[in-house]
Amino acid sequence: MSNKTYNVGVVGYGLSAKIFHIPFINDARSFRLHAIVQRSPKPSDDAAKDHPEVKVYHSTEDLVADSDVDVVVLTTTPATHHELAIQAMKHGKHVLVEKPFTPTSEQARDLAKAAKEQKVLLTVYQNRRYDSDFLTLKSLLDANKLGRVVEFETHFDRHRPEMPAGESWKTKPEDYSAVFDLGTHLMDQVVSLYGLPERITGFVGTQRGSRNTTGLEDSFTAIMHYPDNLIATAKAAVVSPEAQQLRYWVRGEKGSFKKFHLDPQEDQLKTGLRPGQQGYGVENESKFGTLATVGDDGKIVEERIPTVSTNGYTAFYDQFAKALDAKDEKLLPVVPTVAADVIRLVELVRQSSQEGRTLTV
Incomplete structure (x- = not known):
């Protein structure tokens, strides 16, 4: 305290x-x-x-x-x-x-x-370093439940094929890009776990087709290349007609973790629930992720992993x-030079997409 x-x-x-x-x-x-x-x-x-x-x-x-x-x-x-x-x-x-x-x-x-x-x-x-689903995944990685990770996917997909209404910086192509907005969340989570990648490949554009008359960059995919053959993919889509949106899919030599649905805090906050109140930050059991591990007999065993309960963004x-x-700057929840590195990744993703090639970080 x-x-x-x-x-x-x-x-x-x-x-x-x-x-x-x-x-x-x-x-x-x-x-x-x-x-x-x-x-x-x-x-x-x-x-x-x-x-x-x-x-x-x-x-x-x-x-x-x-x-x-x-x-x-x-x-x-x-x-x-x-x-x-x-x-x-x-x-x-x-x-x-x-x-x-x-x-x-x-x-x-x-x-x-x-x-x-x-x-x-x-x-x-x-703040999404403190999402309950990310902390759940991090606890599995810290406990080495997945072994050496070879593929890490983090998604922020929605089905919103219509252009956003209203006036804000998020509707202005000169200010907004999905990789600048949502991408900073997703890539920051990856960087907090693994540091900066060696190379990066980006695809940035629009999935709304003819509905998008402004050129707003509404979607992106960033592929981050790490040592030891780890590939981390951060992705946001606006055309994703799924009943359950994929959030994480992380695969390693010993097991994999798959999680659907976003952390519940944002929706809870918008409905008036506040930190410290009963139920805040608690995810419904139906939305728990699944851990699949390789048993001693070589068979795959699945188990539901309860999403950790936290005091949220407090x-x-x-x-x-x-x-x-x-x-002490080292004790900060986010060190500003690391946040600057994430913005640099945003720039490289857009450059990679424009030039059609993988870039060295």
Whole structure:
């Protein structure tokens, strides 16, 4: 448990702030929601009404000038992350940046360098390192249940053949690519397990066909080539008419693990369930993954593996607090240089797709 309570200022008041950050800031013992930046409140969307106990600012400038703020959480669009993070760090604030980290790896590395210069800690909200299904898979790998892994598949597939409605950065081809958005989650999980690959092959484009009139990159496949003949595939599709969407399929010499369905936390949060409440982060038994192992007689034996129950993404904030207490970048839940490496992989996947060749990382 942290030795101090850190005052948090959240920049932005959209879905990311409301669903993926504020519930966990409130749940984490070492953090206190101190302020929110909401530029344009509306009668039906007003941070001051939702959180009357906290300060509400209308500009990031006012927030970072608040001497009581210890940590700034950026939930704004990726294109704003570099400028706002620099601004916060220059005021001596520690910073947590929502993913995707930055539009370019150059900007990401610049932020990592700036954090060292300003003697503050910077991390990136790769919260899906704390997904219950990923932690379940990780526990099997740590216990060597699969043996030497030769193929690792991680999917974020949906059946959404229609173009997304509304106005956001995720509908703008100049800002959005599926590999930049979902790919940063999937490839970060792989990198957290195996480090950077030696080579990478990418396919980026659209599966919506004639429906896609804007050129939005709605799907991707990234094939990461590792030593010892390990191939890791990260994939997101929008044309996938399946009753059960594949999440993981990992095969090794001793066994394989196959898991369908996404971690339940996002859907639970959207329905109002909060960390600490009964049932939060608990997956229905019908959605458990399957471990297949080779028995002594050479026959394949299957067993259902219960998805681990956790305190969810609060664990990210708890680990962040440990790093802040120790003033140690190595203890961060996500080290910024590693997050920059993931953005570099995004760039290489797109380049590989454009050039039609495998690239050295």
